[in-house]
Amino acid sequence: MRHIISVLMENEPGALSRVVGLFSQRNFNIESLTVAPTEDSTLSRLTVTTVGSDKVVEQITKQLNKLIDVVKVVDLTEGEHVERELMMIKLKATGQMRAEIKRTADIFRGQIIDVTSSTYTVQLTGASEKLDAFIETLGTSHIMEVVRTGVSGLSRGEKVLSL
Amino acid sequence: MELLSGAEMVVRALRDEGVKYIYGYPGGALLHVYDAIFQQEDVQHILVRHEQAATHMADAYARATGKAGVALVTSGPGATNAVTGIATAYMDSIPMVVLTGQVMSHLIGEDAFQETDMIGVSRPVVKHSFSVQDPEEIPAIIKKAFHIAESGRPGPVVVDIPKDMTTPTERFPYEYPKSVKLRSYNPVSRGHTGQIKKAMDMILDAKRPVIYTGGGIIMGDASAELTELAQLLNVPVTNTLMGLGGYPGTDRQFIGMLGMHGSYESNMAMHHTDLIVAIGARFDDRVTNGLDKFCPTAKIIHVDIDPASISKTVKADVPIVGPAKNVLQEMLALVKASKKEIDKEALEIWWQQIEEWRARHGGRFRTDDSELMKPQQVIEMLSKVTNGDAYVCSDVGQHQMFAAQYYKFNKPNRWINSGGLGTMGFGLPAAMGVKMNFPEEEVVCVTGEGSIQMNIQELSTISQYDIPLKVICLNNQSLGMVRQWQDMNYESRHSHSYMKSLPDFMKLVEAYGHVGIKVDKYEDLEDAMRRAFAMKDRMVFMDIAVDPYEHVYPMQVPRGSMRDMWLSKTERT
Ligand SMILES: Cc1ncc(C[n+]2csc(CCOP(=O)(O)OP(=O)(O)O)c2C)c(N)n1
Numbered sequence: 194m195r196h197i198i199s200v201l202m203e204n205e206p207g208a209l210s211r212v213v214g215l216f217s218q219r220n221f222n223i224e225s226l227t228v229a230p231t232e233d234s235t236l237s238r239l240t241v242t243t244v245g246s247d248k249v250v251e252q253i254t255k256q257l258n259k260l261i262d263v264v265k266v267v268d269l270t271e272g273e274h275v276e277r278e279l280m281m282i283k284l285k286a287t288g289q290m291r292a293e294i295k296r297t298a299d300i301f302r303g304q305i306i307d308v309t310s311s312t313y314t315v316q317l318t319g320a321s322e323k324l325d326a327f328i329e330t331l332g333t334s335h336i337m338e339v340v341r342t343g344v345s346g347l348s349r350g351e352k353v354l355s356l
Numbered sequence: 357m358e359l360l361s362g363a364e365m366v367v368r369a370l371r372d373e374g375v376k377y378i379y380g381y382p383g384g385a386l387l388h389v390y391d392a393i394f395q396q397e398d399v400q401h402i403l404v405r406h407e408q409a410a411t412h413m414a415d416a417y418a419r420a421t422g423k424a425g426v427a428l429v430t431s432g433p434g435a436t437n438a439v440t441g442i443a444t445a446y447m448d449s450i451p452m453v454v455l456t457g458q459v460m461s462h463l464i465g466e467d468a469f470q471e472t473d474m475i476g477v478s479r480p481v482v483k484h485s486f487s488v489q490d491p492e493e494i495p496a497i498i499k500k501a502f503h504i505a506e507s508g509r510p511g512p513v514v515v516d517i518p519k520d521m522t523t524p525t526e527r528f529p530y531e532y533p534k535s536v537k538l539r540s541y542n543p544v545s546r547g548h549t550g551q552i553k554k555a556m557d558m559i560l561d562a563k564r565p566v567i568y569t570g571g572g573i574i575m576g577d578a579s580a581e582l583t584e585l586a587q588l589l590n591v592p593v594t595n596t597l598m599g600l601g602g603y604p605g606t607d608r609q610f611i612g613m614l615g616m617h618g619s620y621e622s623n624m625a626m627h628h629t630d631l632i633v634a635i636g637a638r639f640d641d642r643v644t645n646g647l648d649k650f651c652p653t654a655k656i657i658h659v660d661i662d663p664a665s666i667s668k669t670v671k672a673d674v675p676i677v678g679p680a681k682n683v684l685q686e687m688l689a690l691v692k693a694s695k696k697e698i699d700k701e702a703l704e705i706w707w708q709q710i711e712e713w714r715a716r717h718g719g720r721f722r723t724d725d726s727e728l729m730k731p732q733q734v735i736e737m738l739s740k741v742t743n744g745d746a747y748v749c750s751d752v753g754q755h756q757m758f759a760a761q762y763y764k765f766n767k768p769n770r771w772i773n774s775g776g777l778g779t780m781g782f783g784l785p786a787a788m789g790v791k792m793n794f795p796e797e798e799v800v801c802v803t804g805e806g807s808i809q810m811n812i813q814e815l816s817t818i819s820q821y822d823i824p825l826k827v828i829c830l831n832n833q834s835l836g837m838v839r840q841w842q843d844m845n846y847e848s849r850h851s852h853s854y855m856k857s858l859p860d861f862m863k864l865v866e867a868y869g870h871v872g873i874k875v876d877k878y879e880d881l882e883d884a885m886r887r888a889f890a891m892k893d894r895m896v897f898m899d900i901a902v903d904p905y906e907h908v909y910p911m912q913v914p915r916g917s918m919r920d921m922w923l924s925k926t927e928r929t
């Protein structure tokens with residue numbers, strides 16, 4: 194099963210490499226990874242999506258917790274949560290495709306954030322499946338470049354991951 | 357406040373931490389630190405002949421005392437030479453602080469002379485690491501390093517110190533912190549009372565219980581509590597390779613080591629038990645054998661300071677996260693207060709069964725199939741001559757398993773071996789580290805002619821510091837453990853397990869100023885060994901010729917259950 198694991202950690206040099214190293218060292222899989230400082234600049238928040246059995250995911254959270262720089266770990270998928278990923282996608286936009294892309298972007302609530310006579314760059318936010326669906330709908334032959342941030346997420350309601 | 361340079365701070369912080377010896381080897385990046393060492397007498401530096409030995413000395417000191425050992429190595433090759441020792445300590449959860457020199461900050465990343473990214477290289481084998489970015493941080497970082505190394509599940513910590521952090525002319529106020537607080541690191545100090553109660557109920561209800569303990573009892577200083585609880589309940593105890601000495605080896609309730617080369621009775625007991633009480637042990641592959649066949653009828657209580665060790669390989673029915681000592685104390689209090697008693701009748705039947713197993717195969721070996729001495733005989737003699745009281749520091753191979761099986765450890769912290777990593781070359785420096793710190797005790801290195809050559813250069817360090825340890829070299833003229841596997845799985849094709857051109861160990865040790873004693877016949881063994889131990893102020897190397905064809909038994913059949921064992925070259929369970 195796919196899990197979204199959120200990690201609050203010290204914003205220290207080397208902390209990120211310890212987290213990433215842990216995954217490769219213990220043969221855990223990483224589907225996506227995103228990290229940035231929080232409102233408190235001494236802390237970073239990292240979100241990793243991984244696929245594994247319950248046993249493996251239990252090990253992942255335990256091993257992450259063991260890292261000295263890690264303050265807290267939560268598996269967001271254990272409870273109700275919201276998740277978003279941002280994608281920017283550059284497409285060949287000539288002839289009929291110009292209108293087609295615009296229409297599809299509208300349906301997906303995307304925004305066109307860069308335009309040339311032959312290209313569109315669309316920005317799209319949502320759950321990862323929505324971004325996948327957008328790519329599928331337009332077909333890979335028109336895609337010039339894709340960049341995705343990886344998943345970020347929060348628990349719903351009052352629950353927070355903080356010091 | 358006193359003003360000190362970074363180099364002086366390093367040494368002063370070690371002094372303030374109560375460190376007596378540091379083990380190391382100098383180099384360019386550490387010249388300022390070595391100059392500071394020269395100008396004081398509180399912290400004594402021991403110069404090894406290879407950085408790996410420095411780490412093993414520090415590690416063995418920690419294994420014998422529970423306190424972090426300290427190694428000091430220069431950047432680049434000094435640091436990489438230390439990696440094996442760091443990994444050895446990491447695998448066995450041994451507290452250690454390794455200070456590594458680094459090139460000047462402004463050169464980092466430029467492939468400077470003797471630059472190695474030690475934080476990166478050591479990352480998978482350390483509990484944590486620090487890189488000093490400002491000399492003023494040195495006291496706090498060293499304090500944190502010791503705190504992290506020694507608390508919770510212990511482990512090695514690397515502190516990487518760029519040379520410009522130690523410049524003698526730049527001085528800063530020095531104060532050694534009295535305590536540390538890390539918001540992201542708070543190891544548990546006690547187990548969950550509800551879980552402990554639940555566990556105790558299960559123990560009192562069990563019909564065929566076994567207590568299985570590991571290195572956590574030794575490093576967690578819980579041997580007395582374990583012994584009291586086991587004896588109060590009359591439950592059999594088995595130890596892992598790392599846990600030997602945690603329960604008295606000569607006590608009736610001790611059923612031997614378990615696992616790959618565990619005793620017949622302990623592996624049988626594990627297979628048939630209805631309740632495993634695991635404390636400070638981690639169900640590793642050398643213990644469990646085939647996981648799918650592991651202890652089919654057992655419920656499992658698992659006590660460990662590290663939550664990640666629980667249910668990692670074998671799922672625990674009752675997990676208890678906490679220090680062994682505290683959890684055992686609470687268990688003891690519960691048993692003493694409980695009206696309910698353990699099922700004595702069931703236990704009586706269980707003990708009869710165990711005694712039957714013990715009588716059937718317990719620790720016998722043949723002496724009639726070879727002219728030469730058996731390695732087991734040598735270890736039995738060693739146990740006798742030293743009254744089971746010596747610090748036994750082992751290398752890795754058959755001799756290690758024989759030492760584990762036949763030396764009767766009655767006290768904790770005396771069996772010192774590389775269990776998790778299996779590092780050949782560990783034994784001699786380990787014995788040095790222990791002997792330096794316990795000069796009045798008998799300290800023995802049990803080794804093979806293969807392993808001893810992996811850190812043989814330390815014979816020179818031994819002369820320099822007069823470290824009168826004893827070496828018992830079980831010379832089977834082969835990489836015995838490799839050869840055994842080749843005999844059993846590769847139709848005796850002895851690919852590169854034969855040691856050609858062995859040195860004349862007598863001449864070799866004499867060249868370094870030590871005493872050598874060669875023994876070929878069992879009749880001479882006791883006298884020779886007593887002679888060796890009588891030489892209190894000399895390092896004596898006993899080169900003992902043993903049967904090269906001997907195998908270590910029992911040996912579990914790969915991927916089988918706990919009870920699937922070879923008991924000799926011809927018998928199988
Ligand atoms: C550094 C290292 N290299 C290789 C091995 C693999 N290995 C395990 S036991 C062994 C043979 C050890 O020979 P010796 O020290 O003579 O001991 P014996 O088994 O003969 O008693 C080898 C090569 C190891 N454990 N460590």
Ligand SMILES: [Mg+2]
Pocket residue numbers: 753804805806830831832833834835836
């Ligand atoms: Mg050998």
